[in-house]
Amino acid sequence: MKKTWSFELLQRVGDKRLFTAHWGTDNLEWMKRIAASDCVVFSDVSMPGAADSVLKVLAQVPNPDSFVFLCNDYQVYEDRRRAGLNAHFINQNAFINERRLDFQEGAEKEYDAVYNARLRPVKRHSLAKLVGERLKLALIIGHHTPGLGSIPDSEIPKNVYMNKFQLMPETVSRILSKSRVGLILSESEGACFASSEYLLTGLPVVSTPSRGGRDFWYDEYNSIICEPNEESVYQSVQTLINEPRDPKVIREGHIKKMYMHRQKFIERIYKPFVDGVVDDIEADAIFDKLEFRRYMAFQSKFSWKSMESILTFIDEDRSVYDDEPERFQPALEPVVKSVL
Numbered sequence: 001m002k003k004t005w006s007f008e009l010l011q012r013v014g015d016k017r018l019f020t021a022h023w024g025t026d027n028l029e030w031m032k033r034i035a036a037s038d039c040v041v042f043s044d045v046s047m048p049g050a051a052d053s054v055l056k057v058l059a060q061v062p063n064p065d066s067f068v069f070l071c072n073d074y075q076v077y078e079d080r081r082r083a084g085l086n087a088h089f090i091n092q093n094a095f096i097n098e099r100r101l102d103f104q105e106g107a108e109k110e111y112d113a114v115y116n117a118r119l120r121p122v123k124r125h126s127l128a129k130l131v132g133e134r135l136k137l138a139l140i141i142g143h144h145t146p147g148l149g150s151i152p153d154s155e156i157p158k159n160v161y162m163n164k165f166q167l168m169p170e171t172v173s174r175i176l177s178k179s180r181v182g183l184i185l186s187e188s189e190g191a192c193f194a195s196s197e198y199l200l201t202g203l204p205v206v207s208t209p210s211r212g213g214r215d216f217w218y219d220e221y222n223s224i225i226c227e228p229n230e231e232s233v234y235q236s237v238q239t240l241i242n243e244p245r246d247p248k249v250i251r252e253g254h255i256k257k258m259y260m261h262r263q264k265f266i267e268r269i270y271k272p273f274v275d276g277v278v279d280d281i282e283a284d285a286i287f288d289k290l291e292f293r294r295y296m297a298f299q300s301k302f303s304w305k306s307m308e309s310i311l312t313f314i315d316e317d318r319s320v321y322d323d324e325p326e327r328f329q330p331a332l333e334p335v336v337k338s339v340l
Contacts, residue, residue: 004304005030009313010041013274023069025057029307033314036063039273043070043092044190044213051083058085068269072191072213088268091216093196094261095287101200102173103251111138111161113206113237114179116172116194117186118142119150124185125157127208130234131183132157135241138175140167176201181240185233188212199254202247206236217257222250262287 006022007030016037021027023042034040058064070090071077080087112135117123119141131137138161156162161175176182182198184207192214198205205223207214218225222245226236266283278286 002306004306005310006303007305007310008303011274016273018270018273023054028057028060030310030314031057031061031067033311034061034063034066036066038063038066039068039269040066041068041070041269043090044072044076051080051085054080054085055083070265072216073211074213074216075211076213088264090261090264090268091191091213093191093193093213093217094258094265096193096196096200096258097288098200098251098255098258100169100173101197102170102177103201103247104174104177105202105247107177109178109180110136111175111179112136112241113181113183114138114140114176114198114203115183115185116140116176116197117184119156121151122186122189123151124187124208124228125151126155127185127228127230127233128157128183130230131237132159134234135237136160138162138179140172140175142166172197173201176203179203180244181206181237183233183237184208184210184214185228186210187228189214191216196254199250202251204240204245204250206233206240208233217254219253221245222253 005024005027008020010018010020012018016039017035019034019038019040021040021042023044031040054069058067061067065086067086069080069085069087070092071080071087072091072093074089077087077089113128113131115123115125115128115137117125117140119125125139128137137157137159139156139159140163143163143166167175176197180203182195182201182203182205184192184195184198184205186192187208188211190212192210192212195205195207195214196217199217199222204221205218207218207223207225208228209215209225215225224236224239226232262283266278266286270286271278
């Protein structure tokens, strides 16, 4: 299979271009072609490397100031800021379309707990062993990346539901609505889309201590951070069952934080790029377009492209990709008013 890179054109304003991409040292070939007038936004997918590793890559490009970093984790943001990188604490889960989650207040609860995670060792399913043995546990597992290593069957906790095929988002929402508590048990990953799905569906979360940014969305009301052992996970789930939370309060609290981080994106990145003002209606239109997709913020159907296509587009040589023009259509329309 031909290798592709995540690379998306968001908007043009005159000779300026706003791109988004998935950070990686193998981006260097196209990064060297980025002009001083361009802006490339990277959002963290999982736990990134230290700032000095980023600086080593940027030292090899002619216009390092053209690259902007959205950080899911506050400690990562501080590390990058101290290093002089153009970094912002803007968690990528702020770009989830909350309207796509089927929030069903008063839905009948069939499951005491649900764990939405691929069967990979880093997800630590074994910590849910007692939950599965003593309560009704539903497992939602991803089948979209079959090449990744899975845990042995002996480590899959007992459950009353586990999907055999990849589920549609609507089906995932229905299962979450039928659950009382959401589990997230990994030690280190990114902002964790599944965790925010729980909260936006009104589920309180049982999480172990974590790095990567998901803990930004937690507070004393919507979650319990427990010790990473089977008994602590079980007792925490039991506590949330016995002391139920108001799902509306949980959902609205998450959305409030989302809007805070969306506003930071508008004020610190988008408005300076377009040199314009953006009102509330226009901002809503932007975030309808910039909906979170798998792996990164702002990704769309045609985000993954060959290096040849990326290089020829950056250099404005359209002859090479005439057979796939839709891949480089701007994701955003020019909806802002210029400052006079």
